[in-house]
Amino acid sequence: MIEFKGITKRFVRDRTPIFALRDVNLTIQQGEIFGIIGESGAGKSTLLRLINGLETPTQGTVKVSGINLSDLSKGSLRELRLNIGMIFQHFQLIQSRNVADNIAFALKAAGVKRTDFPQRIKELVSLVGLEGFETNFPSQLSGGQKQRVGIARALANNPSVLLCDEATSALDPVTTLQILELLKDLNERLGLTIILITHEIEVVKQICHRVAVMAQGEVVEVASTYDLFSQPAHDVTKHYVDTALQIELPERILRTTPGKIIRLQFTGEKTGESTLSEAIKQFDISVSILHGKVDYIQNVAFGVLIVSLTGPTLHVNKALTWLEEQLHTLEVIQDVA
Ligand SMILES: Nc1ncnc2c1ncn2[C@@H]1O[C@H](COP(=O)(O)OP(=O)(O)OP(=O)(O)O)[C@@H](O)[C@H]1O
Ligand SMILES: [Mg+2]
Numbered sequence: 001m002i003e004f005k006g007i008t009k010r011f012v013r014d015r016t017p018i019f020a021l022r023d024v025n026l027t028i029q030q031g032e033i034f035g036i037i038g039e040s041g042a043g044k045s046t047l048l049r050l051i052n053g054l055e056t057p058t059q060g061t062v063k064v065s066g067i068n069l070s071d072l073s074k075g076s077l078r079e080l081r082l083n084i085g086m087i088f089q090h091f092q093l094i095q096s097r098n099v100a101d102n103i104a105f106a107l108k109a110a111g112v113k114r115t116d117f118p119q120r121i122k123e124l125v126s127l128v129g130l131e132g133f134e135t136n137f138p139s140q141l142s143g144g145q146k147q148r149v150g151i152a153r154a155l156a157n158n159p160s161v162l163l164c165d166e167a168t169s170a171l172d173p174v175t176t177l178q179i180l181e182l183l184k185d186l187n188e189r190l191g192l193t194i195i196l197i198t199h200e201i202e203v204v205k206q207i208c209h210r211v212a213v214m215a216q217g218e219v220v221e222v223a224s225t226y227d228l229f230s231q232p233a234h235d236v237t238k239h240y241v242d243t244a245l246q247i248e249l250p251e252r253i254l255r256t257t258p259g260k261i262i263r264l265q266f267t268g269e270k271t272g273e274s275t276l277s278e279a280i281k282q283f284d285i286s287v288s289i290l291h292g293k294v295d296y297i298q299n300v301a302f303g304v305l306i307v308s309l310t311g312p313t314l315h316v317n318k319a320l321t322w323l324e325e326q327l328h329t330l331e332v333i334q335d336v337a
Pocket of ligand 2: 044045046165
């Protein structure tokens, strides 16, 4: 649906060139919820703005539904833009107009017939769950409700793509979840392709099917969300995943715990506890759980356990080898005799 090929974007500020994007190659499928994560200044917004032609690449091509954007006339580009909705961190509502009129403004821009306005407004208000708030002004809405208006406006022209630039960054965690649920629902019900920029790995975990990790203008990793969490490849990605899992053993515990301390990771099919209890029986060792967490990424379990193994060295070593075979990911973090 969207294809970036060899994209470089250079800005010039005070005569110094700034490379916002460097050789970006990326394909986003129709119907996907695709996340773009990265630190401030990584180039996320610039990449997003290439999709609707708000920015043009210095080098490379951007294709939307097979059409090379640089081949389009101004008029055709405007037409293509109507098929792409966008929502923002600070909602971009018209403060002096109520909910219905904010939506009407977007309908007008999309060229909808005025006589169709009442019906479309009703549909859009119901789509985003704002029934009863039609006459409220933005100042009379919560952050989450404002973003719902933002979404209704972005969907005014029945676009097939929705771009979200930090759409939940100004919201509290509970409201963020509600907005993400709404986006997921729109993706499923309307087949809407959603491209979502965030710097919060939690957002990715909740709804993205696939993710691109960006750092300093480059896409350093692209993976399915599950793979990103279970086997992060790039250091930047590892940092995000560690932050999300929040599993670290206090230094004092490390120093005072005898035996081999290991970190095991387990995924959906094989739970860590059952494998461990099997090892205890088979090799006659003792296991203490020091830390652990089971998380769910799109309803598939993903867990990390930090345990210490004690017992005769031979038994412990045999158990280690066996555990490694069973779980594939095992790391010895301390080895004290
Ligand atoms: N119009 C511009 N002129 C000059 N430099 C720009 C322009 N737009 C972006 N940049 C620079 O390009 C780089 C990437 O910016 P971009 O806005 O894409 O980052 P971002 O990942 O969206 O960051 P944030 O998370 O803070 O929104 C930054 O160094 C930024 O300063
Ligand atoms: Mg940005």
